[in-house]
Amino acid sequence: MTRAVSGAAGILTLTLALVPAPPAAAADVTLDGYAEWREGDCLVVDGQRVRMAAGGQFHGREKARTFAEIPLGYEVKGAGRRQPDGSVSARHLDVRPNNVALFENMIRDATDEAEARYRKFGQIFEESGGRMKTVGRLEVDGPGVDRVRGIVTQLLPPYVDPAKVHVYVVDNKDWNAFAMGNYAVFVYSGLLHDLDDDELAIVLGHELVHATHEHTRRQIKKEMWIQLAAAGAAGAASAIDSKGKRTVAGVVTQLAAVAWSNGYGRDLEDQADRVGLRYAYEAGYDVRKGPVLWDRFADKYGRGNAVANFFFGNHSRSTARAASLRQELAMNYRDGPRTAGSVPKRPVPVMVSAPAPPAAAATAGLALAAPARGATERREIKLGMTPAEVRTLLGEPQEEVVFDRRTRWTFPDCTVIFDDGRVVEVKF
Numbered sequence: 001m002t003r004a005v006s007g008a009a010g011i012l013t014l015t016l017a018l019v020p021a022p023p024a025a026a027a028d029v030t031l032d033g034y035a036e037w038r039e040g041d042c043l044v045v046d047g048q049r050v051r052m053a054a055g056g057q058f059h060g061r062e063k064a065r066t067f068a069e070i071p072l073g074y075e076v077k078g079a080g081r082r083q084p085d086g087s088v089s090a091r092h093l094d095v096r097p098n099n100v101a102l103f104e105n106m107i108r109d110a111t112d113e114a115e116a117r118y119r120k121f122g123q124i125f126e127e128s129g130g131r132m133k134t135v136g137r138l139e140v141d142g143p144g145v146d147r148v149r150g151i152v153t154q155l156l157p158p159y160v161d162p163a164k165v166h167v168y169v170v171d172n173k174d175w176n177a178f179a180m181g182n183y184a185v186f187v188y189s190g191l192l193h194d195l196d197d198d199e200l201a202i203v204l205g206h207e208l209v210h211a212t213h214e215h216t217r218r219q220i221k222k223e224m225w226i227q228l229a230a231a232g233a234a235g236a237a238s239a240i241d242s243k244g245k246r247t248v249a250g251v252v253t254q255l256a257a258v259a260w261s262n263g264y265g266r267d268l269e270d271q272a273d274r275v276g277l278r279y280a281y282e283a284g285y286d287v288r289k290g291p292v293l294w295d296r297f298a299d300k301y302g303r304g305n306a307v308a309n310f311f312f313g314n315h316s317r318s319t320a321r322a323a324s325l326r327q328e329l330a331m332n333y334r335d336g337p338r339t340a341g342s343v344p345k346r347p348v349p350v351m352v353s354a355p356a357p358p359a360a361a362a363t364a365g366l367a368l369a370a371p372a373r374g375a376t377e378r379r380e381i382k383l384g385m386t387p388a389e390v391r392t393l394l395g396e397p398q399e400e401v402v403f404d405r406r407t408r409w410t411f412p413d414c415t416v417i418f419d420d421g422r423v424v425e426v427k428f
Contacts, residue, residue, distance in 0.1 A: 027082040036157040047275040049087040057092035064095040073159035086331035111180040113388035136172035154283040179207040181216040201285040205276030284343035291322040
C-alpha cells in the first residue's frame with residue numbers, strides 16, 4: 001500500500017491556478033435537494049444559490065406558500081439557468097415537506113441494526129459467506145472522536161439536530177470514511193492522522209450528504225420494486241400487503257449495507273461532492289483544498305480506476321471529480337472561504353461516549369424489564385421496539401420462528417413477539 005502523505009509534505013499550496021475562470025452564463029441546471037440555507041435573496045438548494053426567475057412557476061405545499069417562505073429542510077425540485085454570478089435563476093420549482101418516504105423506516109432499522117452490531121463487537125467488519133473480516137477496532141470516545149464530532153456539528157445544515165449524529169473512529173490507517181442512513185458516521189484513523197481540519201471537513205461534508213439527502217433510500221428504491229415484483233408482492237405504494245412488508249424487511253438490510261459500504265451511483269456521489277462542499281463552506285472551512293485533496297487520494301490509491309474504498313466506491317474517476325470541484329469553486333466560491341467571524345458556531349454536544357442507536361417511541365407506556373445478566377446490567381424491552389433495538393439489548397436470538405406477520409424470538413431467559421416488525425409481547 002502506498003505510504004500516506006503526512007507532515008510538511010501534506011501541506012497544500014493553493015494558487016489562483018486552482019480556480020478556473022467563472023463559467024459562461026445560461027447553462028441549464030437541474031435541482032433536486034433540500035432548502036438548507038438562505039444567502040441574502042438566494043435559497044441554497046443542491047449546493048447552489050437559487051433565485052426565482054421573473055415569471056417563474058412556483059408550486060409550494062403547506063408552509064411553502066411563496067419562495068420567500070420556504071422552510072429550511074423542505075424538499076425542492078426544479079430547473080433553471082446558470083447566471084454570470086454563478087447563481088441559478090429558477091424557471092420552475094416544486095416544494096414540499098420532507099415527509100417519511102416509502103421504505104425509509106425500514107432502511108433506518110437496517111442501519112440501526114448494522115451500527116448496533118459494530119458496537120456489540122467493538123469493531124468494523126465485513127461479512128461474507130458467514131465469515132467476518134475485521135476492518136478495525138471501533139473507538140466511541142477519545143480525542144479523535146471529539147475532533148470529528150466538533151467538525152460534524154459545524155457542517156450540518158441548520159434543520160438537522162447534531163445530537164442525532166453518532167460519531168465513531170475506526171482504527172485503520174486507510175483513508176476512508178462512510179455514513180449510514182441513520183446518521184452514524186465512521187472515520188478511519190488514517191484520515192485523522194494525515195488530513196487537516198479543512199480537508200477532513202470536505203470529506204465529512206460529502207459523507208453527511210449521503211445521510212441528509214437519503215441516498216441509501218434513493219439508491220435501493222428501484223431495486224426494491226424489482227424484488228417485490230419477483231416475490232409477487234408488488235402493487236401501489238400505499239397498498240403493499242404483509243407479504244410485501246416481509247419481502248422489504250428481508251431485502252432492505254442487504255441492499256442498505258451494499259449501498260453504504262460500496263458507494264452509491266455516480267449521480268448521488270457527485271451530489272455528495274457538490275453539496276458537501278457547500279456544507280464545508282457554510283461552516284467556514286477552506287473549500288479551495290477540495291480538488292487538490294482528491295488528487296492526493298488518487299496519488300495514494302492510483303489514478304487508473306475509481307478508488308476502491310467506501311469513500312470512492314463507484315464514483316467517477318478522480319480526475320473528473322477534481323475538475324467538477326474546480327468548476328464548483330468557480331461558480332460558487334470564487335472569493336474563497338468565508339471571512340473569520342462571519343460563521344456562527346453551533347455548540348458541540350457534550351458526550352462521554354457515542355450514543356446507542358435511538359430507540360423508537362413505545363406504543364404503550366409499559367416497560368418490560370428482562371432479568372439482568374449481571375448485578376449492574378439492566379435490559380429494558382419496550383412495546384414498539386424494532387428487531388434492531390432488541391438485538392442491541394439481548395444479542396442474537398437462539399431461535400426465530402416466523403408466522404404470517406408475527407415473529408417469535410427465543411432467548412435463554414425470555415421470548416419476544418413481534419407483529420409487523422414491532423414488539424407486542426414479552427414472556428419471561
